[in-house]
Structure formats: C-alpha cells, structure tokens
Amino acid sequence: MKLNTTGLFLALSVTSALTSQAIAANRVNLDEGAERSQLISISELVEQHQFETTASVKLNNDISKTKLQQMYKGIPVYGESLVSTASALRSAESFSGDLITGIEQDLSDVMPSISENESVSILAQHWNHDLIKVSQPERNLVIWLDEKDTAHLAWQVSYVVYAKDPSRPYAFIDAKSGAILDTWDAIAFAQGTGPGGNAKTGRYHFGTDYPAFDVKEVNGICSLDSANVETLDMKHQQAGGSIHSFNCYENTSREVNGAYSPLNDAHAFGQVVFKMYKDWYQTAPLTQKLRLRVHYGNSYENAFWDGRQMTFGDGATRFYPLVSLDVVAHEVSHGFTQQNSNLEYKNQSGGMNEAFSDISAAAAVYYHTGSFNWKIGDQIFKGSGSMRYMDTPSRDGKSIDHAKDYRQGLNVHYSSGVYNRSFYLLANTQGWDIRKAFDVFVLANQMYWTPRSTYDQGAVGVVKAAVDLGYCVDDIVYAFNKVGVNAGALTGQGCKDIPTDRPPLAAFDASVSGKQVTVTDRSSDDKGIVGHQWTFGDGAISTQPNTAHTYNAAGSYTVTLTVTDTSGQTNSSSQSITIVDNGNCTAPLWDAGTIYLKGDKVSQAGKNYEAKWWTQGEDPTQTGTWGVWRDLGACQ
Template sequence: MQATLKKGAVWVALAFGTTGVQAASRVDIDTIAPKYSAALAKSSATTAEKLGLGNSDLKALYSQTLPNGKVLTRYQQLYRGIPVLNSNVVEHRDNSKAAPSLTGAIIQGLASDVPTATPQLSSSAILNLAKSKVPKAKFEEEQVQLYVHLDEKSKSARLVYLVSFFAPNGNQPSRPFFLMDANTGEVVKQWDGLARVNATGPGGNSKTGQYEFGVNYGPLDVSSNCAMDNGTIKTVDQNNGTANVSTAFQFNCPRNTYRAVNGAFAPMNDAHFFGNATVKMYRDWFGVGPIQQQLVMRVHYGQNYEGAGWTGGTTIFGDGLNQFYPLVSADVIAHEVSHGFTEQNSKLLYFAHSGGMNEAFSDMAGEALEYYLKGTNDFKSGAAITKTTDALRYMYNPPLDGNSKDNAANVSPFDNVHYSSGVYNKAFYLLATSPGWNTRKAFEVMFDANRLYWTELSTFNEGACGVEQAASNRGYNVSQVSTAFNAVGVNCDNYKWLAEQLYLAYTGRPGDPGGLKYWTDNMAAAGVPKTLVEFAAAYSSNPSVKSIVDGIALSTEAQAFLPSDPAGSHYQLIGAVFQNEFGRGIDSSNNGIWNHRINSGESTRQSAPMKIMADALASPYAERKNDALTVGKKVGVSLRFTEHVNEPAEISSYITPVGLSKGRNLLKTVTSATQVQAFIPTIDATIADIVANH
C-alpha cells in the first residue's frame, strides 16, 4: 500500500496549499503553524503574532511550572475583548534555548460572522429572560458571561451569553444553564448543570463503621473557638433547610459529636475534614487550591435529600434516606469540590462528551483523595455511602452499575453524563494500574489536561490529546496513555487512528510501521480531517481526501483483498466489507442500500469500504453500536500491533505475504467484547509467530 500513493501524495500537498479560510472556523494550531513559521522562529514575536492574531486577541490566564522546569502558559482567545468559547492556546517553554511550542485551537474568520461586539440585549435583560423560563421563587449564585460562540450546526459564529444560577427547591434543587443569543434571546442550548452526587470527633456510618478524627484520621482543623472555619474551608449546618447559611458551625471544644443522622455518626466532621483534605491534596500535589475562593460546605441540606452538589459557589450535602447514608464520604466530597475546579479551569460544559469528562474528572478526584489519605484506593465511587448497592459507580468496570458505558462507541449525545463518564473513568483506572503508574500520576495528567488543554466543548478524543500532552510534559509514558484511551474507544485525533481504520477497511490487517508513517505524514501535510466520519464526508468535496482514498483502494493489495463483482452488482464487495469490518454477515437491507448508493453515484466502489465504516461510527441506532464497537476494538488492536512491530526482523517478516496474512487472521479474532489491554499477549505471540514462520 505504501508505494501506491507517492504520486498522489505530491498532488495532495499542492492541492492543500490552495485551501483558504472563508468564514469562521475552528482550526488546530498545529495545522496553521507552518503559515506563521517566520513568526514562530522570531524570539521577539508575541504568542498572538505567532498565530496571526493581534496582541489584544490573546490573554494569558495562568502559568504552571512542572517539576522538570517546563513552564506551561494557558491563553484565552478574545474577539474585540470578548472571550471566544471553545478556544485554547497553551505555550510550552523548557530550559533550552529552543523557541517555545504552541498547541490548542483558535477560531478564525470571526469578523465576517460577528461584525459588532456590542450585544443588543444587556446582561441583566438576558438574566431575567433566563429566569422567566424557570418557575422558581428564589435564585442564588447568578452568573452571566458574554462569549463569541461558533455554532457547530450552523457553522457560523455569534454573540451569546452563558447564563447560570442555583435554584433551591426543597429536595429538588437545580442549576439551570442557558446558552442564549445575545441579540435575539434565542436559547441555543439549555441543560441542568447541578453536579450531583485540631479538634476531635467521630465520623463514618453504619456501613463503614465509626472512626475517630484525631485518631484514625488527622484532627479537625478548626478555629481557636472551635468554629468550623479555618480560612481555607467553612462548614455550615443547613439544619435540613435550603436557604444559604453563612455562619460557620461552632461546637464546644475540643470534641464535636453533632449530630447523628440516618446511620451516620457526625456528618459535619466528615464534611469538614475531607473538604479540608481535598484542598490540601490540590495544594500539596499541584501548588494550587481546587477553587479560587474559600470552600464552603453546606451539610444537612434539605429534608432527607438524597444528593450532593456543586452550586457554582458552594457545595451541598444531603442526609440521604433510603438509597444513601449522609453523602459526606471522602470520594464524594472531593468529587463535588472538583466540579468547582473544572468550572474555574477548563469550564467543561455539563452535557455530551464534555459533561461526561466533567463528571469523570470528579470521580478521579475522589479516588485521588483516597490515595492521598491512605496510599490506596478502591476505584469505586460512593462505596462508603450507598445503602442498596456496593457502590454508585465502578471505575474498573463501569457497566456493573447497570447504566454506565465503558466504550465511546456506546455513548450517544443524549446519555446522562453520570453514565457517559464511565468511558474516562475506565481509561483512568487502566492508566493508574499500568506498569510504572499509580493513582497520583494518573490524576496528575488529568489535572494538567483539565487546567491547560480541555475546553468548554472538548470531545472525548480531544480530551485524550490533552492528557497525552500532559504526560509528555511530565516525562511520563505517552504510549501507555494512548493504550488506556484506545481500550475504551477513544483516541487523540491524530492520523494514526485514521490510517489504521483505512488499513482495516481496505486490507483487513494492521498497518506496518513504514506504511503507517508514510500515510500519516501525507495526511498531516494535506491537513485532511482527522476523524473517519469527517474524512469520509469530505470524499466528494476535498480533492486531497479523494486522492488518498482512491490511491489506497486501487493499490495492488486492496484490489487483491476486496472481491470483484459483475457489472452493476456490488453485493460481494459489500458482504466482504461487513465481514471484515464488523465480523458479521450483511443483512439484506444494508446490502440493498449500499448497492443502490454505489450504482447511483452517491458512493463509489473505491470509497464504499470507508463509507460503510463511517456510517456505523456515526449511526445513532443501537443495532449499529456493536458494529462501531467492533471497529474500535480492531483498530485499537491494530495500533498496539504496529507499535510492537519495532525490530528490523519483525518489520521485514511482517511485510511478507505470510506475515500480512497472519496479521489479518489476528484481526478476525477481535470482537466487540475484546479487551485491548488483555489482548496484548496475543498480539506479541502473533508477532513472534510471524518472525518464526514467515
């Protein structure tokens, strides 16, 4: 396959050079950097100038210095002084004299879509309009922020307000979020963003058993008069009400036993100690607190309230009833506090992929606090406070709770974020238990990604790129990060994954190292879309994509692998593609559909294997989820295979007819149930067999 595209690749590069930006669009910095190579080489150029932006269009937010001396600075893109939603620039400087590198994404071409930066509606008017849509008598934690937003559906930019507030309502509190057009008041998006779930004294509940602060854990850090306010954290007694209490709870020194409820011995103590411990963990490990303001813990919230949450400025913890003991365990406390960290850093919005990542990061923080306190953790969320189940969520096997997903292929845009969080939770577990890793190291790279690389609308794949970059910055094993994410159907949007998908579609085997590098280099030079769904959609309109696909499809290897058909018929091709990609025979409906698409010109024989795979990946239907999952597992195995073929004897043995055949046979055994990491010994055994018997 490698040799067939050399002529086309040159043409691709030339075609790419004629491409221009016509309207607002989100672009990766690494794809536009060559255009500004002269500015990048000038040490005197500002970061904004290196990206072709005005100096007023980029604002430094904060810097982070890693133990190895590398300094990372995050910037916010501005348009006429207004922050641009879902943009992000990070500058990396090390101790060498080399020019700093840049990564992230910016929005280009805003002027054509947003001619004025003055909204027709004021912030107070938009807030009142949002409130009118929520019939509640009282609102707290009101927040309104003007942004420039590139709408993914319309592909145009506009001024929007991001509005949120906390709405207490007895035992049904909510935190409505609205993305609203700043000129018309149109609701672009709406969702509920309430992120749920040296004194002494007792703690714990009937499930954990009673423990003592000052004996089993450290003492309670309170003021000299035993008020639960040490400057870092303030713990208040809601006394089963919902009105915001501002005075710290105070007890008679030196021991607090107030008050036993619902099987717990003193929830105020648990909340205060674990909240303070969360702040200490962030400061000890990263040099910053989880939130910018004092942490406020509102305990005994509501009547028998079976929940906990971050309200946008404080945390609330109910006493539970039938499902939960009071929700003040270490992992639950760190979970809710860390929603505050996310809100003040990446600002991941609480829906779709970004919402799943938001929720998962908080679960990770819960495990990190357990590890910080005890040197070990159980990878179970809420295990200490559940009454009817062993735990609330299981990071090592998310589907155990009956709802959570453990692979991105099974996630739909409308899934509850607590369930879609299983994808990143499983990746975190796999990474933390990888050789050379532990829970702290895994949380370090997630923390860095959240603080530096994730944006409001990050996807699972984009988020993985941030974690890989964070691992690279710290000198950790990036390949192990990739392996953990690949195992749950997530990949950094790089061209390796796309190239392996094309190898599978057209040759039924994993790529070889030389061929994979060749194709990924050409894809990068052409700047083609990085996901197969977008890549396939561009086949008819993007000459670069068409040249690559046709070059692969017409290669000698692909022509030999995929069957031919009589004129006007494509049934053998379609059936072979379904068997190769999904490991199943084709149903009559799909057979007819794809035969018609090829005959009508909607597709071609060259593009059909790719488009059939893309159709499965993009399908919202449950019956296609298993097909998408199978593709993800096959590609995950392919990536590991190609990485492990790294010795000269292995490479030369693999690219023989016998070696390629054994590679195909390996992928035939991969199903939707295959666990990629557990499959690695089989991969290594296959490579050894290829070397011995090629």
Template sequence: MHKILFVFVVGARKINAKHRAMETMRKRSLNGLNKRTTAETELNPTDLLNLPKDESLQNVYQSNSAVGTKIEKMRQTYKGTPIFDAVVAIEIDKNGKLTGDASGMFVEGIQEDLPSAEPLITEEEALQIALKSENDVKFRRKLTNVKTEHYIYLGDKERAHSIYYVRYFISESKTPRRQAFIIDTKSGQILRKWNDLQTASCGARTYKAYGGNEKMGKIKYGETPYCLEPTIVGNMCFLENEFVRVIDMESTRDDSKNDTAKFECSKGYDDEVNGAYSPAIDAFFYGTQVGKMFREWFGSTPLREKVIIRVHYGSNMENAFWDGETTSFGDGQSTFYPLTSADVVGHEIGHGVTEQASGLVYHGESGGLNEAFSDILGEATEKYFKNNDMKVGDDIKKEGIFRDFRDPEIDGSSVGHVEDFHDSMDPHYSSGVYRRVFFVMIIQKGISIKQAVKVLLQANRVYWRERSGFEDAGCGVIKASYDVGQNPTPYVRALDDVGVTACDASHHIRAVETNVTYSDLTVSNEVKPLFRFNSPNWADVVTVRAASGSGDVKITLRVGTWQDDEVAREDLKIIEEGYNLVNIDRIANEVIYIEFSLEGENEYNDVSISVGYTCLEGYSGNDMQEYRLDCQS
C-alpha cells in the same frame, strides 16, 4: 462564515472526529505552530497565528513543565470579547521565547458573521429571558450565584454569535437546580440550555469528634489517619481551617445561612442523622484532605478561594452538588446515608476545579469528561489519606452498586467505551468512559494515583476546553504526560482500551540544540524529563551532559518508536546509559531520545543538561553544504 482551525503538535493537521464535516473548509497555514522546531522565535503568539487586528490571545493559565519550559493557556478574543471554547496552549522557554510548540483550537473569519460584538440586550434582560424559559421569574429575588459572561460562541451551522453565558442557582424549587443558558445578545434567542448542577496534624486530642456511618463503621477523629484540624478558640471548635469552611444548613435551603459550624470541643458535634454519626465532621475532614492533597501532590490549591462545604442541605436530600461557588451535601434517606464520604466530597470539589480550569460544559462528551474527572478526584482523595476502592460512593450507598471504575456498565446505565456513547446520555453515565481509562492507568498499567491525577489535572487546566470531547481530551492527556515528565505509553494504552485513539504527540517532546544549556529541570524517580536530539548524518561522537548541585543524575539514551511499545519506554533499545556524562560513538542520522532520572526518593529542581557532537572526518554525502557550515565554519 468563520473557519475553525485546530493547532496540533504533529506534523500533519488532525481533526477531531466530531469535526470531520469541516474538512472542506479553507485552512490557514500554521507554519511553525503545527510542529516542534528547534529554532526559537521572538514572535508573539498572536503574530504566529496571523490573527487580524480585532483578534488577540489572552493568557488565562500558566504551568511549568518538567523540561524547563512554561506552558501558557491562552484564549482567543474578538474585539476584546473572549471566544467560547477557543483556547491554545503555547510553550515558552525560560527566556520568554516561543519554542514553536502549540496545540488547541482557534477560529477565523468571525468578522463575516459578526461585524460587531456589542450586545443589544443587557445582562438583566438576558437573565429575564432565561428565567421566563424555566418559569423561574417568581424566584428572581431568591437566586444565588448568578453569573452572566459575554462571549463569542459558535452555534448551529458553526455561525458566530455574540452571547451571554448565563448561570444561576435556585434552591427554592422542588429540586435544587443550577441552570445554564447560551443567549444571543442581539436577538435574545436561547441557543442552548441545560441543568448545570454538577452532582454528586494530630497533636494532642483536645476535642470529641466522631464520624462515619452504620455501613463503614464509627470513626474516631483525632487518631491517625483521621487527624482533625479545627480552629480552636477556648473550648469552642470551629469547622474551619486554611483549606475549608463548613456551614450547617440545618435541613433547610436557606442561602442566607453563612455562619461557620462550631461546637463545644469537649461535647462533640451533635448532628447524628440517617445512620451517620456526624456528617459535618466528616465533610470537614475530607474537605481538608482535598486541600492538603493539592498542596502536597500538585503544589496548588483546588479552587481560587477557600472551599465552602454546606452540610445538612435540605430535608432528606439524596444528592450532593457544586453550584458554582459552594459544595452542598444532603442527608440522604432510603437510598443513601448522608453523602459526606471521602470520594463524594472530593468529587464535588472536583467540579469546582473543572469549572475554574477548562470549564467543561455539562452535556455531551464534555459533560461525561467533567463527571469522570470528579469521580477520579474522589478516588484520589480516598487514596491520599488511606485506601481507595475504585468505586464511587460505596460507603454511602445503602444497597447495590453506585458507580464503578473497572466495569462501568455494571450499574446498568454507564458506558465504558466510546462506541456506546450517545449525545443524550446523562453525564453521570457517559463518565464511565474515562472512569474506565483511569482504572486501566492505575490497575493495568501501574501508574500511581498521584502521578495519574497530576497528568489529568494538567490536561484539565491547560489543554481541555469548554467543549472538549473524548478524543480531544485524550490528546491533552498525552501532552500533559510529557509536561510533567511521565512516560505517555501507559496513557496511550489506557485510552485505546475505551476506543479513544491518542494523537501522535511525539513532536511535543522538546528538541535540544547542540551546545545549548537547558537549566532548571525537575528530576526524580517519577519525574523523568524526556528530550529528543536529531543527530545529523555526519555526527561521530554524541555527548550528553547533566549537572546538579544536589547529586548525580542518570542519563538513559534510546532509539526507536517508543510510543508504539506496549510496555513502556524502558523496553526500547537502550544504546547507552550512565551518570552525568554519556558518550555514544557513530550514532549518525538517528532520533535519540534522552531521559533524565534519579534513583531513590530524592527530587532535584536544579538540573542542567546539554548535548553536543563531534564531526565525522572525511564525510561525504548529498548534504555537504550543511556539513561544511556545521563542521568547517
């Protein structure tokens, strides 16, 4: 049987609570990959993991950190076939060398279970097996967004299987569904299946456009902050721009409809329904806000392609969903107004973000995490252009509570602590755990929504995997906070609030070597890169330098176990601070935490730093050999 190995940045190997039963398995030594080292290596990741010749690592995503390194997300493959849920994040310096820091999960011993990964059934045969299991054969010609991907998958008893990951969307049944299946490519057996439908510049005003609903009031677009950005050709306004395109489904589920919604600019879009003044205009505006937010806050786009929004989907449908390619919004009926509010539009686009980032499967803890990330992105969408309310869909729910961040349990179904979670929970309700985490981050710990979502997005894109659970995801959040130059302490405390014990990621802090210049750092009043320096026993005066062609950089030096501090690293023992150059006398045998920051609203992207020290004269100790090599060579 193959073995599962977890790679962590801590000195000792940590096992996710869900995998403790595997403690008796043979472990492979990970050498330099299970802790931060200061020695850089020329070895590639495959060599360091000691993978056999049939296995390798494939780059799937790359991100720049605030400390001048790149974080590469890599998926393990076996005989050229990707392994489901087996991804490792590896840090590389600007010269392309490994720093020695990695985390994630990979698998060994696949050959014992699976000598060959070649399928014995075709993709079409696998699809037919899936259709028959759901009595959907009659809809074969009407399926959309059909995806069949070949993976190696760990099934029951952790046995390796060659599988097809089959998904399709079907709108013709009574309720729209996006079915997902794990099908063994040798036997045709369905190993697992689930419903994967993941729900729920102004210039001159030259058009007439209104939105909103009876609950939130009527919105007049074209006036700040509701600046609409349609494409105008003559007197026609098209609901398309660089960020989003809207399709009016005209109360049908006709997937052949693909025309961009348009209207005569002087007359407005006449689609008032169920107490809402124009769901098409609302969806277009909020989708545009998501795109602008990603560009301005995160320097990226939400999806690889332009976001497609389908409005007036079906007849009185009280739902909204992501089907793998597009977002769709119903007009509601008795429970909801049309589901085109800011947070619901952001939520559905969020499902697309997750599918293209970590691919969190829509069941169990990973399903709750998937839903929570979408709820969080909905809140960020509200905050980006106006104000958020820490509630989900409050503007479109006609009566009562929909979902809440502060008190997830208030809806009668959600949970706000890991102890209350069970595997059969609907992801909408298990999402309460990380909804509560987000609330604590923002309201109790004072993190801005922009910075919190930046960290969660980094975690989703780099550290989370298909089956990441609450604990595993929390570890990714802590590491992501380092990557983007934020203090991890508030994130640790927010996770603790819901019963998630954050991993000790202190070794994820980049260690600096003496007399080496680290350049191209990003520094601002919010992005504060943190490094550590281990001063030897014979250190006399330690010198830290920072330089930028843009201006002065503040240097703050601390000692202590800052991660255990309840407030933040600012309350730890400051041993020295200053600008551009700082000297510390007699600071031997200490771990010094070095933070770089700015005051004001500026951001510098050209910061270089270095650390050095002088040797104590007349030093004597048990480590004299190292002392002589360092100080007398």
C-alpha cells in the same frame, strides 16, 4: 495580553480566513503537524489577535505551560484558548490549540441589544422559574461559536434555584436577538476532634483514628472554619445556613440517619482534598475557600456543586449522609473543572466532567489511605452496592464501559464510564499508579481540555500532558484504545524498555451520509499493518484499509475494525453508528444535539416538522399534539 515573541517564528497553516476574502470565522490549528500551505510568523498572528493569561503551570524540567484565552475586542471567545510552551531561556517556543480568525466577518459590532438583567429573565422564563427564587445570577458577555463556527455575541448566563430538587440553568443567549442559543442544567451532583463515619463504615474518631481537623477558636468556642475550608450547618433548610460552632475542642454534633457526625466528616475530608491538590500540584482546588454545606433539606439523597459551593444531603433509605471522602472530593473537583477547562455538563464533555470528579475521588482516597477499591460511594451506600464502579462501570446496569455504547443524550453519570475505565486501566499499567495517572488528567484539565471537548479530543489532551511530564505516551494511547477512544498514534515518547514488537493499535474515522457509512483507517503499528477486517453489524465485511458500505435498512449498527501486524498480532476498535431512512425528505434530518428556533423545519422518519418554539433534544416523532413540533405531513 500580548505574547513576547522576540526572535520567535512558527510555521503555521493559515487558510484564506486570514485574507480579505474571508467570509466567516475560521479555525486555524497551531499544533505541530498542522498543514503548512502558507507560512506566517507567530508575531504577526499575535498582532492580529488578543489573548489573556488564565492559567500557568511550571513543570519539573524548567518548562512552563501557559493557557491563553482568546479575546475579541476585549470579550472572551468562549471555549477557545491556546497553550504556550516556554523554557527558562526563551519566552515562548511553541503553541498548541486552535486560533479563531475572521470573527469580524460575523460581528459588525459588540454592543449588546439585550441587557444582562434581561438575559436572566429570558432564561428564567424558558425554565419556568420565578425570578424571586433565582439565586447567584451570573452573566458574562462572550463570543459564542455555533456548530459551523459562526460567531455570535452572547450572554453566558447561569443561576441557582434551591429547592427539593435544586437546579442550575446554564445558557448562552444571543445578545442581539434574545434567542437562546444553547442551554442545559449544570448542577453537578452527584484542629478539632470528634466522631465520624456511619453504620456501614463503623464509628471512627478524628484526633485518634484520623488526624484532627483545623478549626477556628475564639474564647473557648470552636467553629468549623479554617484557612481553606468552612463548613455550614443548613439545619435541614434549603437556604441560609451558618458555620457550625461548638465548645472546644470536641464536636459531637450531630447524629443523623446512621451517621455519627456528618459535619465532622465533611470538614475533615474537605481539608484532605485541599491538601492533596496543594501537596501534589502546588495549587488550590478552587480559587476561593472551600464552602461545604451539610444537612441540606430533609432526607435529601444527593450532593451537588452549584458553581460556588458544595452541598450534601443526609440521605434516607438508599444512602447514609453523603459526606464520605470520595463524595466530598468528587464535588470539590467539579469546581476545579469549572475553574479550569469548564467542561460543559452535557454530551461527551459532561461524561468527562463527571469522570474527572470520580478520578479525583480515587486520588483523594489514595492520597489519604494509600489504596482504593475502585468503587465510588460504597461507604455511604446502604447495603452491599456502590454508586459507580470504575473498573467495570457497566456493573451498575446503566453506565457504559466503551465509547461504542455512547449515544446522544446519555446521562453524564453513565457516559462517565468510558473515562473512568480508561483511568483504571492506566493506573494499573506497569510503571503507573493512581497518583501518576492523576498527574496527566489534572494537567490536561488545566491546559488542554476545552468546554466542548469530545472523548477523542480529551484523550489527545491527556497525551499532550504526558509529553509535558515525560511520561510514556503509548501507555495512555493503549488505555484509551481499550475503551474505544482514539488518543492518537503510538510514538514511544517518554517510554522505557519498549517491546521490540508491540501489538498494533486499531483506530478509524467513520462518517455517515444517508444509508452509507465511509470508514477511514487510522491504525498504527511499530512495524506495519498487513491486514484489515471490517464488520458492519449487518453481516457485511471488507478487507480494504478504507472503504464504504451501504445499509439496506435504518437502525443502529456497530462497525468494528480488526487489524493484523507483520507478527500476526491483532487489535480491534468499534464504533456505533445510526442509519436513518429519511425517504424523499428535503428538509435537514432532525439532530438531538442541534438547537432549533421557531419556524425551523426538519425531517424525521419520512415526515416534515416545524418548530413552534425553541427546542433541543425533543424527537419530532414523539412530540404529541401539544409538543414543540408541528407535523407537516409526509415528505413528497
């Protein structure tokens, strides 16, 4: 679509990518505060670029937000969108986000050389899956930007393999060459009456202890099917399944692994989740009816979202059947994320994806019962434990409480701890509760998060959502600051009864080159910062606002900045960095997040290596004789 820009002009920073000298795609930030070295009307930009509306939200103040997917010659530019703000009087008043320009410099045409079916075969071959076992293949032609913002014509491909350990390979495949540009496993795990519960929660009854659930009745036969939710009995198979039916109106099927009726629990709690999204946000969690598949496989101790539906195992020795309200809400909300921000299920975005599902679980329990104990999965966890702890994620021994503990390749269930704790802190801030905190995370997911959002970028999106809703920005900035995430400066926007002398907020940027780290202060305070104290993890300190430090040895270090304001109040922020001694090597240093193709050369620990085939994340020093990397010897 084209935006209606009658009488509307916006001052924008427009780089040389908008001129004939542009040589590649370029990012132009449209947020307020972007540098404005050149001025151009928004109407002129719209004439040069194409957008399609993907979502719209109307706020209580007669302001509407519209998410606009950027297109290029009718093809979506993956992960790139703008958010427009409009009032009842004007069609568009401002824009937020990045605009990609100069795509034509990278792509001479948009005709694929690889067919969509060939792309599925390429992905299946890479993951060693037989095509006959592939279910639900999806292929979409997109413009995909690499880390340098070079545009590629690509097939966005995924499918599901149902097995003892289900998987959902997801990839971007170059539509010209067939090369795999990026890939990962995107499987996201983790009015009738009748019994529910398990040996830990105790037996309860839908229709007495909890409201009855909606069913379909035909000639005295009821089925677990309603306007918004359908529940299938998989009968311990990995494929197939059918909507469960029973003689109206009491369903007692069927006890398994200490639970009284997982079918009833799943169906009833699916309806609770749907009603929460509808009551609070006037939207359905998914664009399609919720499909819940129960009794999957034999002794399957997990639950997952496969891109279309939610599936729940019966558990075994560690778990009761995984159909508690928080688990159901968690899996449904993976679908909400996929159909809104589509956060990639890896890296920091994957942690955010998992955290949003946990946050949704907290919201659903709060919606249903009026309280929440900050434990995920405790009602289906045999024994006294829990799957995750949102107040202190590290209690499980694997999750992280702070962004400084994040490392490349960390399991997304463990990296979710950063956002889980920030949500806990926000919901327990004076003037907030779980519902209010969920408001800003939902709107951020709908409007401001993108597939590759980082912790910091996601937090900025939550702040933007708070501005939209008129909520206190500073409370969000503080909540994220306590977990090492930079959500921006303290502005006081939307805040009431602001203290006259607030503590400072420490924040900084760090960049590593060789053995040197350069740090730049980004801290803020309402009256000004008068002191800086840097520690670099090797005994070195500095009191300069901005400085650089050179390490003597390779290793992992924690850099901490402590700032002091005019009243003597302090605040600290930390980041983890890795220093690698690469000796005299000239080849690029290996990076766990980079995709390498056959023939690519890297260096690591003083040696050069060459890729034998496509790879991502395999450390050259650990590859072995039959691994992907060929040892080329020591750097000279």
